[in-house]
Amino acid sequence: KAGVTQTPRYLIKTRGQQVTLSCSPISGHRSVSWYQQTPGQGLQFLFEYFSETQRNKGNFPGRFSGRQFSNSRSEMNVSTLELGDSALYLCASGAGDSTDTQYFGPGTRLTVL
């Protein structure tokens, strides 16, 4: 069974631009969660989607948004990029919610210049 895939793996953007990251969960999984990982703040929860509905949202500004499609693939979008958005963005898929084992993708490394 294929694991969680994330595209692109690396991305370089400049301040003010916007970016879209993609995550394909494990086949059959309906839950996708997104996390931001930085050296200073560690891992922080962004949001979770289940069956195309945002089920949970972390404490991030409205510039961070996401969606989930009918095939469970998910995208997250960051608008008006700031230098502080440079991070490793991880997505995780699960059969149910965060109380189930979470399977992580390799992440997308975003650098904002």
Next chain:
Amino acid sequence: KQEVTQIPAALSVPEGENLVLNCSFTDSAIYNLQWFRQDPGKGLTSLLLIQSSQREQTSGRLNASLDKSSGRSTLYIAASQPGDSATYLCAVSDSNYQLIWGAGTKLIIKP
């Protein structure tokens, strides 16, 4: 507000030793606790998941315990190997079904 702390932040031990990593959390109202490992520049791999009603879980050389009342979990690694070198993170699933993460313990196993 739930806070998760991992001690120590870094640990270096010779190959073959048994070792213990610690994780503490401030609010005992959790659904479960999970241990992950992260290799440099990569995603996370789930190691063990302990439900709030359980006391421990085992997988191979790994054993994780949970004491919800005291807000503590330990990850025991037996007969450590160089391939165990990684950052180990614990996370609790809180009352809002969100995963709250510790900062991790960076483990180095010296051959």
